[in-house]
Amino acid sequence: MLAAQRRDLLLERLRTDGRIVAKDLAAELGMSEDSIRRDLRELAAAGLCQRVYGGALPISPAIADYATRQGVETSGKERVATRAAALVEPGSTAIVDGGTTALAVVRALPLDLRATVVTHSPTVASALADHRDVEVYLIGGRLFKHSMVACGAAAVEAARGLHAEVFLLGVTGVHEEYGLTTDDADEAAMKRTLAHQAADTYVLASSEKIGAVSRFAVVPLPEVAGVITDAPATTPTLRALDVPVIHA
Numbered sequence: 001m002l003a004a005q006r007r008d009l010l011l012e013r014l015r016t017d018g019r020i021v022a023k024d025l026a027a028e029l030g031m032s033e034d035s036i037r038r039d040l041r042e043l044a045a046a047g048l049c050q051r052v053y054g055g056a057l058p059i060s061p062a063i064a065d066y067a068t069r070q071g072v073e074t075s076g077k078e079r080v081a082t083r084a085a086a087l088v089e090p091g092s093t094a095i096v097d098g099g100t101t102a103l104a105v106v107r108a109l110p111l112d113l114r115a116t117v118v119t120h121s122p123t124v125a126s127a128l129a130d131h132r133d134v135e136v137y138l139i140g141g142r143l144f145k146h147s148m149v150a151c152g153a154a155a156v157e158a159a160r161g162l163h164a165e166v167f168l169l170g171v172t173g174v175h176e177e178y179g180l181t182t183d184d185a186d187e188a189a190m191k192r193t194l195a196h197q198a199a200d201t202y203v204l205a206s207s208e209k210i211g212a213v214s215r216f217a218v219v220p221l222p223e224v225a226g227v228i229t230d231a232p233a234t235t236p237t238l239r240a241l242d243v244p245v246i247h248a
């Protein structure tokens with residue numbers, strides 16, 4: 001089998017099976033395990049999979065740059081955002097993460113809502129300009145341009161003084177074994193800090209993030225109140241999650 005054919009086969013297996021076990025696939029194809037692992041390293045270097053112990057898992061399209069992600073699964077993000085916006089109750093304080101789904105959440109909030117929104121995303125904060133009765137607190141720090149959010153020590157320190165009823169958390173991957181992940185260590189640390197400042201954390205997970213894995217863990221799945229997603233209820237990852245799934 002030619003290298004290009006193996007690459008196509010590996011990508012197809014990731015799409016259909018949701019994972020590759022190098023040992024099993026090598027035995028099936030009559031190849032060496034080293035050859036499969038080498039192919040997986042090349043796919044990972046090209047940003048087409050996430051290597052894990054023993055094989056590989058799908059990589060989330062949510063690790064693309066901010067401008068690109070604005071055009072990914074827009075209808076799914078809007079459904080997730082509408083469902084998540086309903087969790088921000090009048091008179092409450094909500095922490096809203098950064099990213100394209102979080103931006104859709106604040107755009108879905110009623111214009112007459114009276115509440116407090118805390119965010120480390122200048123994009124999310126500015127989207128609330130027309131919500132006259134929403135008080136907005138913007139956390140500052142080093143701007144991580146991939147998600148247009150503030151990160152770093154200053155942002156983490158500012159976040160530790162907050163208390164909120166709900167945190168709407170964005171991630172790039174939701175997986176039953178590897179949990180909630182994102183692709184930047186500082187961003188993952190910021191998300192963990194924000195999650196610890198809220199009574200309940202809900203995950204914003206449009207369908208392309210379900211079953212995907214990125215490099216850095218955010219918070220353990222048992223620590224969240226629910227996962228909001230537009231993915232079908234029959235999706236294997238959702239059926240395997242031991243947390244409430246809220247279908248959008």
